[in-house]
Amino acid sequence: MSRWVTVADMEQLYPPAWDALSHPYFRQFLKSFFLVQGVYQLLACTLLAGKSDEQQRKRSWIITTFAAFCASMMSIPFVFDLLWCNLDWRRVTEHRETIADPLTLFFMAYLSCDLVTGVFCYRKFVNLSSGWIHHIVYFLFCMYWIQKGWSHCFAVNLCMELPTWIMGIGTLKPRFRSYWAFTTSFLSTRILMHLIIIYSLSVPSGHHVNKEAPSKMPLLFEVLAFPMHAIWAYKSVRGLRRRMKKLAEEAKAREKARLAAIDEATRLLDSADELELGHDDTRLAGAPSTRVTHRSVHAKARAMQLVSNAAYVLWHSAPEAWRQAYREELDFNKKQGIDPKDLRRSTLVRRALARHLLHGNKRGHNVPLVKEDDEDDDLEDWMSITSLDSFDREKPRKGLQVSIGKGIRINMPRELDPILHGQKYVVSEYPVDREASGSRRQRIVGQMRRRFEVARRDMVVF
Template structure:
């Protein structure tokens, strides 16, 4: 009564692809250091395989100016669809086990489930060649996936251009071709055209999010307004050395100098009439006594504001010492 073979229930292409993807994940997972990287392993493999598989049909479509009548479903296109089915299920299975936090509702469970049904439907209707042709839209997915594995390969411009070229422009042309050529391609069925039309809003929404990301990053990259009196240019090496000398050497020297001068004045007052007064007077006679003279002696000058500053000679010497 139920004469259904295993090959019909589980096509060999699906089974072999599923096992190969599971093995590939466990081979490459130890090479990834984060959960995010591990969650992109199967997507990278799948998007690369699907993009390459679609190229012959894509070149035929472009060279024939959008004519779908010369395409037919083959073992290759059927196997490509089953491989994609295997990826969708393997990604959910590995996600539940190893990277559950990266499997969200929309782009994970809903997206994978819907596309598993779509692949089965197109295979059953004999339209696997149309699905394989549409797999060229996996090119931006591969660009995003490889950048997630290694940030050095990230290029927002290339991703945005590839997304716009395949999932917006090409998507519109494919949808129109499937409707116009339905008499000779899909036996008058609007099914492929309706599927393409239903998927397009999701691609448009993703591209809108991509553009919003560009605008947000552009705004955050604008230089902040500079307050009046602040220096915007980076100092040269000599200026940087001078700044360091002023910020570290001057406060210590100024404080020590002030303390020494004050102590000297107090010492002179206390000991002027003392036992060593005569020696002190001789010593003070040989050194500058007034504060202005002391500052000038060690290389300081007192501006009208009253705050001592280093002269050019002292600053040059301090900069050279650093």
């Protein structure tokens, strides 16, 4: 007659297996395993939920980031103790049963949990070298170090998980990514601290990591691991230099595009000036009224078109934060029951559009002055923008079709409709730096001032 297998039967039939399952270290391993798995499930189902590959890639870093943080923080007392004892392992307090062994078991639980979870949840992000081989080899190493009584030495080495934690944070939250922090921490822990540990184990006192059984094996393990860290450090420094070079090139490209946008807007405004001056000359010459009217309408339309193009260029040369602030201001006006079309465009320009868009080579030009008929009392409250971002400009939303010549038509952004279709207004000249010293600078400032002095124009001036 069959019966259930009891605990006593397991203890009698499978003594080695029962001894392993009933060992306190196995229970500690299971506790750590379920802790790591619980943290993963919590974050994967809340903050990092999603079916996209990007979210799946982030979830693959949850366990690694959590384990690296815990391991690196718990290793600090052991590192401090080793340095305090002048790298003498005979004087280092081991704390094997209370801290070192549980910490090593926690690291083993992380290795196994990462592989098991990766098989079911993010298999394509678990590669052969840094996944299967790395985790299995380190799992066996940890078992061997616990058996030999070197767990406190392994706890000192866990400070090298600090760059892994920094990399994991940058993966989970790209806004916190810092290549400098990762490279600096990598060089300070996996190179400098690794060399210090190798030196401490190479001297005679380093053979007594386990005071009861002196051995040189810890030194051998450290020496074998150093070439791998050195190769990673070389790749990290090379990658940092490559990124810094790329960022410098992108900054130059953005600056070049910014200046090109300003020059293009200036050219368009100058063309509008020429049209208006030509219209005034026609009227002064005594041309027929019909011809004057026709030319007036044509010049007015062409000037408006040129200014629209200038507004388009400057709008998409402004940083995204500035454009968002302008959209929020329009939304605020609508909530207050104010139609942006009812506002004087000079007021709207002072509030949002003319905020240091010409900051670079047009630094002498600030926000235009306001005529007496402009009833805005808060025009001095304007925000200064110190840079333009035309390199990574966003695609404009469809709006008014505007021709820029040669058969090319562009879509004006809808955000500019209240400005391009507002009331007539008078734009005053741009204030310039009147404290300029030196004749050459005065001539340059004077030329810039003359190019931007516009009056009685039915258009927007930046």
